[in-house]
């Protein structure tokens with residue numbers, strides 16, 4: 694695929710973006726600035742995978758038996774001074790997204806126990822109406838190496854409408870039955886972490902991004918809660934999993950990511966990876 698035009702570098706000169714100019718693009722820059730320039734009522738579906746604010750100890754965590762380092766999320770983008778600062782960040786993004794979402798659009802926000810409860814409260818305070826919390830249970834989680842608490846094997850995804858009165862949102866109940874447990878399709882999804890060929894690596898063979906999400910997770914979200922041709926918006930895109938899967942499923946996308954090393958990773962991903970076919974996105978579920 695040709696990717697010369699995939700990335701738009703944001704600048705002060707770009708005062709406002711027309712919807713046409715950003716369709717199927719990644720805007721490189723600070724989402725807090727860029728979101729203000731996006732037109733109202735643009736998105737049919739939103740996926741947000743925000744910083745977790747893990748607050749890891751300064752000392753490197755060692756595995757208890759082999760004494761190698763545990764690789765957590767140590768990137769600058771996950772650091773905030775306080776819960777107040779983190780909450781302000783989340784609130785600003787969610788407020789802008791409410792304006793950018795069409796009235797019948799829905800939004801997914803994913804995180805771990807570190808921040809999902811705060812995010813849920815902020816969403817409710819802003820008037821979002823929660824439809825579900827979907828539990829992603831990892832079949833290959835990172836163990837709790839210190840053995841001081843249970844292994845955290847789950848992340849939670851909040852799925853919501855803009856407000857309580859909006860009933861005309863899209864939900865494909867037939868697809869939903871394929872994924873969940875039981876007749877209607879339950880809110881528990883068993884999916885392995887993103888590993889192997891799917892995981893983007895840097896020139897030293899190290900993970901390019903600490904928290905690249907599995908394609909299968911996005912496949913389920915996009916197939917159950919959007920239609921072909923819909924516009925899927927991800928303002929904190931990382932390795933661009935949302936847009937990558939959206940494209941494969943014949944949806945359109947708009948993504949924002951501030952780090953150049955990641956937007957370059959996205960470009961490579963779109964360039965090198967074979968066009969995904971629906972049945973190829975799905976990985977074997979253990």
Ligand SMILES: C[S@@+](CC[C@H](N)C(=O)[O-])C[C@H]1O[C@@H](n2cnc3c(N)ncnc32)[C@H](O)[C@@H]1O
Nearest residue numbers: 723724742770905906929930931932934950951
């Ligand atoms: C949890 S990661 C997203 C991972 C992504 N879902 C994937 O599958 O690769 C969050 C991303 O948000 C980006 N980010 C954080 N603050 C940002 C901001 N103000 N503007 C744009 N991107 C930001 C980080 O650089 C990071 O790549």
